[in-house]
Amino acid sequence: MLNRYPLWKYLLILLVVLVGLIYSLPNLFPEDPAVQISSDGGDFSLDERRLDRLESSLADADIDIQSVERDANSVLIRLNNPDDQIQARDMISESLGDGYVVALNLAQSTPAWLESLAASPMTLGLDLRGGVHFLLEVDMEAAVKQRLEVNASAMRETLRDERIRYRNTEVVDRSIHMDFMNAEDRDQARQLISRDFPNLEYANLERDRGAGLSMTLTDAAVKEIQDYAINQNLTTLRNRVNELGVAEPLVQRQGPARIVVELPGVQDTAAAKRIVGATANLEFRLEARPDTPESETESYAFRNQEGRTANLMRDVIITGDSVSNANRSFDQNGRPQVNINLDGTGGTLMNRATRTNIGRNMAVLFIEHKTRERTVLEDGKETVVRTPYTERSIISLATIQSALGNSFRITGLDSPTEAADLALLLRSGSLAAPIYFAQERTIGPSLGAKNIERGIFSVIVGGLLVVAFMLIRYKAFGVIANLALAVNLVLLVAAMSLLGATLTLPGIAGIVLTLGMAVDANVLIFERIREELRTGLSAQQAIHAGYERAVTSIVDANITTLLVALILFSIGTGPVKGFAVTLSLGILTSMFTGIMVSRALVNLSIGGKPVKKLWI
Incomplete structure (x- = not known):
């Protein structure tokens, strides 16, 4: 019999519609x-x-x-x-x-029974829900200086291993200056160092006493360091934002030295700045022996013990970059601590340094880059001047009891919150260069509420226009198309809620476009039914032919649009992705409702019945 579905198809459609209703319901309960x-x-x-x-x-x-x-x-x-x-x-x-x-x-105000089914409302973007917008600036000069200091430390270790005497090391702009006792030691050191550091330009320096060597980064090396710094900072910031549990955050590069961070739904700007903007890192150093030359030591104060200091070796064993995992816990006395796991290279370096220094103290140096801001008048306008500075303090100084490997712990922390923040920063990775807040903007929930109202209004207006057109053009069959359109909207909202997709203003534009495109399938089908009726087919035969022969055109048109949406999602950012997500999901739901749901409604209403005239 024509225009009859088997029972399982009706049950499948009913099940899909019921699931869609359940998982779209949370969106009716406003926050x-x-x-x-x-x-x-x-x-x-x-x-x-x-x-x-x-x-x-x-x-x-x-x-x-x-x-x-x-x-x-x-x-x-x-x-x-x-x-x-x-x-x-x-x-x-x-x-x-x-x-x-x-x-x-x-x-959220979702009822408990819906939450028990893992139903939750759609995630709203920054423009709808409100949140914080940060524009961060990466200190490129500091990135270059940090790399040079690491190189200088490696050079000193190499020279000590080869028993080449040097007097002091200084990092100036983009260069490392080293002094030696005589020209012979300098030439030997130059030959040795140039083999390991080919990206430096070498020049001999004349000294009143001894000989000097200047090692300067090439322009290509500087650019490589700066690109690495901003890419590493992007990765680290994404990890930190993920640790914050923010849904669909935006972390992307803007220009040569800036990064944009948007956190939808976050109104606690202090907590967000504390985690996102923190440039904390750790260095593990040995405490200097009393007979160590002053040129190889540095003195630091303890973080929370006023007046107490310690002399540390300038050479760094490892930094926080070697940390593969970090978690907060408590020791046997209930004091907070951070358990640390190192990667393979870090574990090897730590083991090598500690196994030959048992009984010696090792310090954990906490490094934090900050800025001081002051307002000055320039040409009659107030301008904020930021002065970067670095704070270094010792958070732990403990005796090495045995050779350490890939796992150990840091104690001496003030509170569980401090331990949790430190573990998060280490776990998400350290920043390759300091970052400073160039701009901070908070979008309040009230502004987001206005955008939601306008978005809903646009959806209602667009939907009503489509409904009116279908009723006028196709009469009774227009009612069926409009019912399928309503199911399509329910399924689209449910799909976005289930997948955790973020709804933005461009996403609402995608929904409006979906409403207009959703009836395309029914327009093709109904026009094909009209053509079949004009050729003399009976009503049931025309309906059957209309649905069967229009499917190819419907699938072809929708797949083409779906490919465009996927391309937009893959190459777009922010608003473009939000539009692409809703458009993609809308295409899939409109194909289901336009082909299966509308035909099921036609089958249930007139399928298999003697119909002399179709109201189409």
């Missing part, structure tokens, strides 16, 4: 405006009495609180009115004072 209270670096502590006073003061200011939720690291205060968010944040910040971060937030 609640909220204020989040967290710690500004230390352990979080906010007693119940103080929290009760905060609630009372908010109530006195006519700020309607929906609920208060507390966990180990923060307090979330849900509000009923988004217009109260800023006032509530300011009041709480003033009441709590320093030591706390009070940030705007949006809290």
Whole structure:
């Protein structure tokens, strides 16, 4: 019998539609405006009495609180009115004072029964949900200097192994200067070093006493170092952002020395800056012996012990770059520590250094690059001048009891939060060069809400125009096409929610385009049915021929568009990818609804029945 599906096809379509309804439902429950209270670096502590006073003061200011939720690291205060968010944040910040971060937030309100089915709303992009936008600048000169200092350390080790005497080493601009006792030692050192460092230009220096050697990086080597620095920083920042658990962040290069970081949904800018902008790294060095020449030692203060210092060797055993994994834990006395695993090269270097220095102290040097900002007047305009500086302090000084390998631990940390942050920074990788915040912008949830309203309005207008056209053009069959269109929208939203795709303003444009394209399949089918009717076929035969013969054209047209969407996704960034995602998913769902769902509706309504005239 024509125009009849087997039972399993109806059941399959019904199952797909039911799953789509369930997983699209969370999007009907809007996020609640909220204020989040967290710690500004230390352990979080906010007693119940103080929290009760905060609630009372908010109530006195006519700020309607929906609920208060507390966990180990923060307090979330849900509000009923988004217009109260800023006032509530300011009041709480003033009441709590320093030591706390009070940030705007949006809290999910998905019912528990939907959450038990792993159903959650679509992730919203920065332009819809709000969040933070950072423009970071990479210090290229510091990248070159750091590479030269590493090279200088390797050179000193090589010269000591070959018993070639040198007096001091200095890094100046893009060069390394070394002094020797005589020209013979210098020439021997030059021949040895040039074999390991061919990317340097060598020149002899005249000295009043002894002889000098200058080693300067070539322009090609400098460019290579700078490219490596920004690419390594991109990788490290992506790892850090992933550790933060931000959905669909944007981390991309902008120009020769800048990186853009966008974190949708993050309103706690202090926490984001602490992790994203931290340029902390570690160096493991031996403590200097009393008879070590001053030119080979450096003195550093302890991080949290005022007045205490130690002399360390200038040579570095390993840096944080050799860390393959790091996790926070606690020692037998309940004090925080960081367990570290090294890669193969780092483990070998650590073992080589410690097995010959048992009984000697080894220090963990914490290095952090920061900037001081001051405002100056230039040509009558205020300009922010940033002065970079580096803080180095010892966080641990322990005696080597036995040869160390790939695993050991760092103690002497102040708090579990400090240990967790240090472990995260080491685990995600160190920065190849310091970065500074050139621009910081926070997009509030209220602006995102306006964009969502406008986006929904555009979808409604586009949908209504399509619905009106189909009803006017195809009458009863237009109703079937519109029902299939509604199913298509439900399935598209459900697919984006299930896949965790991020919805942005360009993504909404993709949905509007999908609504227009979704009826293309039905237009092709219905026009083919009209043609078959004009050739004299019966109603049932025309319907069967229309669906069967239009499938090839439908698949061909949609696959072509799908390939374009995939290309856009592969080569595009940010907004272009958001558009490509919704367009791709929309093509797949529209093919399903246009071919299978609409035919199922036709089969159920008139399939197999004697029909003399079709309202099409």
